[in-house]
Structures are given as structure tokens and as C-alpha cells.
């Protein structure tokens with residue numbers, strides 16, 4: 001059976017060049033994840049890669065089965081998750097190519113299955129209990145430190161902390177929405193960071209977000225606004241560097257059994273009503 005330690009939710013640019021990659025399909029009580037899991041090894045650590053949007057990038061952010069994704073990663077043994085994603089910068093100083101490791105999250109999504117504790121029975125008949133986890137600090141402090149250290153090692157001065165606001169998408173923000181996000185003091189805007197972080201917490205997984213700014217959001221620049229082509233261009237220009245950071249971060253993460261963070265006890269001993277995968 002598959003035996004991973006660490007999960008990476010990102011595109012094919014993060015695993016397709018590894019020597020030995022094993023593709024496995026995993027089913028979950030919540031349906032199929034975005035794609036197969038791709039198992040490989042980095043710095044002696046066993047890593048499961050999952051293309052968040054599917055390998056053909058066919059899933060828009062609001063159609064991603066986030067619950068299945070996190071469940072699948074945990075079921076193959078991953079306990080620490082790195083979640084790189086493309087974002088828009090909400091401040092002029094966070095221009096394209098900025099790497100920001102957020103420490104806060106604002107959820108402005110609308111239509112996503114955002115919890116495992118929704119009271120609905122699983123296919124095997126078990127019914128989840130009502131459990132409220134703390135998301136006061138949505139990201140793993142150990143994972144964040146590993147990501148920041150890895151970025152420094154790649155001579156990429158990452159922004160340490162900031163707020164990621166997650167919108168429903170797939171459209172970009174209006175100028176008014178963007179100006180409002182900025183006025184709140186938030187840092188970057190994306191479409192996939194939630195409910196990924198919340199679901200990871202519910203499964204007692206460590207989750208770290210690494211956001212790559214591909215453009216200035218509509219309210220932070222004075223031109224035509226965000227274009228899809230520009231986002232893809234900047235992402236492609238930085239994907240090698242980001243991969244280097246991710247791989248070094250994997251090497252920095254502690255062994256799963258040595259984690260000392262609060263993520264590991266997020267359920268506080270409460271019975272979720274189902275067997276954690």
C-alpha cells in the first residue's frame with residue numbers, strides 16, 4: 001500500500017520530472033479527488049503529489065473536491081501538506097514574482113463543501129459528529145518556518161506572513177471588491193486556499209500555504225485588470241524556483257511522529273464520529 005509522509009497539492013510542474021513516480025488512484029467517502037496521486041521521493045522523504053485542478057487543469061476552483069483531496073492524501077499516510085497556489089497581490093509592493101507565506105486567511109467563498117462535520121452520513125452509514133475545530137491560526141507554524149527557510153536558501157526573500165483572502169471565482173475581482181480587500185489590510189487574493197486549510201485542520205493535518213503573486217489585483221494597479229494569460233505567464237516564469245523552494249521545504253519538515261505543533265491535536269480528543277483515514 002502507498003506510504004507517503006508529506007502531501008503537495010500543486011500542478012504537474014512539481015512532480016513530472018522526478019525519476020520514480022508511482023501513480024495511484026484513491027477513492028474516498030466524498031468521491032474521487034482531483035486526479036490520481038503521484039508518489040515520489042524527495043531528499044529521502046516520501047511525497048504524494050496531487051494536481052489540484054486535475055492534470056489537464058479542467059477543474060475550476062469551485063468544482064474542486066477539496067474534501068476528497070485532503071482525505072485521499074491522509075489515507076496514503078501524508079500528515080503534512082504543502083499547498084502552493086497562484087494569487088493576486090493586493091499591495092503595490094507585492095508585485096508579480098512575490099512569494100508570500102500567509103499566516104491568516106479570510107473566506108469569501110460561497111458554494112464549497114467546507115467541512116467533514118456536516119452531519120450527513122458517509123456511504124458506509126457512519127454519521128460524523130458535530131465538531132468545531134479552532135482555525136484561529138490556520139497554518140502550521142512548523143511548515144511555515146520550513147517554507148521560509150527554504151525560500152531563503154533559494155535566495156528568494158519571501159514575505160513572512162499576511163492575509164490570504166479566498167474568493168469564489170472563477171472570475172477575478174471587480175475593482176470595488178479589490179479596493180475593499182485592500183482596505184481591510186489583506187495581502188493577497190486567491191481562489192483555492194479555502195476550504196483546503198480548514199479541511200486539513202479537521203483531519204489534524206499540518207497545512208502550509210505558499211502563495212506566488214502572478215499579478216497585481218484590479219484595485220492595486222491602474223491598467224486593464226488581471227488577465228488569465230498574464231497569470232499563466234508569470235506562473236510559468238517562476239515555477240522552477242517555486243519547485244526548488246517546495247523540495248527544500250519538504251526536506252526541512254520534521255518526521256511526522258516528531259511534530260510538536262497544535263495541528264496534530266486539532267480535534268482535542270473529540271470523537272469525529274468516523275475513522276480518520
Ligand SMILES: [Zn+2]
Pocket residue numbers: 140141142143205206207259261262263264
Ligand atoms: Zn502542524
